Amino acid sequence: MKIKITGTGSYIPSYVEKNAAFHNHTFLNSDGSAINASNETIVRKFKAITGIDERRYAKDHLNNSDLASFAAERAIEKAGISREELDYIIVAHNYGDVRFGSHQSDTVPSIASRVKHLLRIKNPRCVAYDILFGCPGWVEGVIQAQAYIKAGMAKNCLVIGAETLSRVIDPYDRDSMIYSDGAGAAVLQNIEDTTDTSAGILAHDSVTYSLDEAHFIFFGETNNQEINDNRRYIKMYGRKIYEFAITNVPLAMKSCLDKSGVDIKDLKKVLIHQANEKMDEAIVKRFYNLYGLEMPENVMPMSIGKLGNSSVATVPTLYDLILNGELENQSIQKGDIIMFASVGAGMNINAIVYQN
Template identity: 50%
Template sequence: MAKKLYTKIIGTGSCIPEQVIKNDYFSDYRFYDPSSKKPFEKTNEEIIQKFHEITNIEERRWVKDDQVDSDIAAEAIKDACDSAGIELDELEFIIIGHNFGDVQKGRTHMDVLPSLANKVKGKLGLKNPACICHDVISGCPSWTQGMIVANAYIKSETYNKGVVVGADVLSRIADPHDRDTMIYADGAGATVVEGVWSEEPIGILAQSSRSDSIPFANLLTMGDSLNPDYDRDDLFIKMAGHKLYVYALNHVPGVVKDSIEKAGLQLSDIKKVLIHQANEKMDEAILKGVFKLYKEKDIPKGIMPMSIDKLGNSSTATVPTLLDLIVKGKLENQEINEGDYIILCSVGAGMNINSIIYKW
């Protein structure tokens, strides 16, 4: 059998901020009803309890006051290169998946000039101009989209080794008067990828993607605070939660199934499903939807690892961070073994969906 070129992950890394924000942190917040723009009649205790029941988020991580997105992205890259056993100057490309760039403490304005990847390259001290760098902004699937771009670079033999990062600081663009602010977290995850010639299929085997801008582009937008008396010219992330939930359930399972079929596999071949950590109940419903497409009722225990209970929703960072935690034995009762087929999947703003089939 002739050898083919595959994209293989040779190292993983992450930067999980030290600041732990538990649910009771929001006890004194003043949340407004998005429909009436008036304060909820329910107590914050009731709101927080219902929030936990739906999302299973107990706590999340936020960056320190003097940190920005490029700081944690750079740390995740260092960690990934260490685990890969390579030097930083071996990287031929740096792809940073994110959504808001470097948002300073006390502000909500995006800063993507220069690009986050250029800032990170500078913070890493990489002077080699042949190491190209650029951003990918594609909602929560920005890291999976970055992996698809990296795979194209490697398969075309344009570049052979690089790093793909998912990094977001959502805590600074969340409306303090919107109960959805409790969902959002900060973090960064990174994967070093390399082209490997092999007779046996390894690494990225297949991918399937979908973008539904009409009529779903407005499910995640930037908008004014829910508090009508908020007197600053700020824009915050706004989410049509129920509609997004319905969209994900209707479309993500089909994209996942398509990627499995493209890889020439069966659902029973899949050992792990690493899906964007957005909402535990939603992720569980998506997984049930995938198994329903195959007319399977029994879902293997532990097939879908979760980190959202402790880390919240860090957007682009959730999947690569989850992968890093599992690979390094930091997630209880979870492991990925050589030869395992896994799914790397995300859905988010756009609306965009990616599903990648990977052989470890």
Template identity: 50%
Template sequence: MIQSVITATGSYIPDTVVKNQDFLGAQFFTPLGEAIATEPAVLLQQFEAITGIAERRYARPDQQASELGLLAAEQALTSAGIDPETLDYLIVAHNFGDVAVESNRVTMVPSVASRIKAGLGICNPNCVAYDLVFGCPGWLEALIQANYYIRSGEARRCLVIGAETLSRVIDPADRDSLLFSDGSGAVLLEAAPAGSAGILAHHTQTHAYEYAGLLGMGPGYAPQPVVSPDRFLKMNGRKLYEFALHHVPAVIQTALNKAGLELANVSKVLLHQANHKMNVALLERLFQLYDYGRPDRALMPITIGWLGNSSVATLPTLLDLICRGQLTNQRLVAGDTIVLASVGAGMNINALVYRF
């Protein structure tokens, strides 16, 4: 039997810090194009109280998603000390491909994965590079796919990357734009003899029939003299929050059931960093499923306060920061079992159980 084991991690956190106070001069509008009368300072205080976000990171003007992904990939490969030519698969999760600054135009040809493979200097044609678009859960779903390749014997070594530059596709007139950020993360997944460590179980759902429209692209909110062809990331925040609370804990529980484990066996719960208030509520709802008391917040590491929501990059970045000992009072040791879970456009949900 073969097990899929994470042997290295990497991430790239952009160095452009954008604080909430940087938006004090912004004018926000409703979807109907009506100016929001609330003072920006009050609005920003309300925003931080709900989301937990005080600042976020944006890519430099000369960087696109493929450059961010390449930097995370290089860090993971250097940490592992392996030859990139030995990779069997290079899978990149994103939602918008490369978007040049001030362009609002998506480019996916060639794929981001092909661009990163070229950037790594990999000549081996048997290293298959492809993209996966699955909303915010994309990186975790790519990890699940890599696990299938390894468990089937199709692959021995896969590099799984999440990279996004959401700052290029947000509407500056929309309050929801304050949530989003840029970044990248990567893990190296390798085949190992079956043992106690590795991916134990996973579960994925797609709720498209009723909920596909909760996240999508739409026109800007600010009134324009001429209709613009540009489209921006839009979401129905309240319904998305309700959807997540109703469905995500059950998906996590299903994954744990598949692994034959209880929540009490879990050392850390790593949730997609979408909204601090929502993540706290998700953890509490998960504990309610097991009839446990209130959860210890240390069980759920949080980075959204200073990194914002970088979509597919939030989970691999969070994991890398913990593995490198860069989060205060957060660490993982041999024998620890963690759950990773995400929810996003589609609407898609996934959860994966991993033991170190």
């Protein structure tokens, strides 16, 4: 059985927020104290660590479910199937629909049900549900979709990762500069075409570390202690996450690759969650070092510089951009073996080895 991605799509919001826009912000430490540095210095150091020059924000009238449906439309069209043929719609996100100007996340009905509604799918046998798995949500959704297909419960699955993080960031927190909005989607199918020699999904691996790590990313209060309201924002312990990720993500990636039986020298690309350029580079370098190798040139495509960190949307968006020839000096050919990998809130890590 070949379980393959037959169509991809992404939605990148048109509004661009450049780093210079943060020069007029008031950034505070978590205890509310002033940061002993100019905003220009803060932004310059931020760029050096994360690699982010700019990020995308959704327009005010659009919600997360809208972004998800736009990416889904494109993936379905690329797959060349009728939307009524979909057996599952799985949507990965973390914060639901947060309407512009609202302080409340809206998750009833589910984002997947909203997407099915927006796609105008009539078939009641098309099951729609959400997955909350931190930034690795889309990768985990793909793992679940292939399990349904492998078990004979589905033939066609749509997996979407979508988020509007711009609506849950604390403007007084330096970390707010990391986050962005966007959506990516993929259609998975059981391919019976004997002329297609590529294998699709070869192996996958997922782990959750929650004994000490569960709250490394959390919903917390604003850094501005003069504001008295109950609103919560996305928060993280950056140093702890960095140390956790560079230690544990390479091990999960190795476990996945070893399961696949693929020689690491045959791995063409590592499409890793666009969290932080320096952290991602450290992870992939350590992954190759586990095999006694140096990280090859051009093996780790990056989109974070222009798009920021859109959580569950980064990996499918990155894949879609490369397939469409929209990422400079990057390409994936028929038969190429690649790896999807991600880390995020939970703390969760996962990886997939895939032959295109």
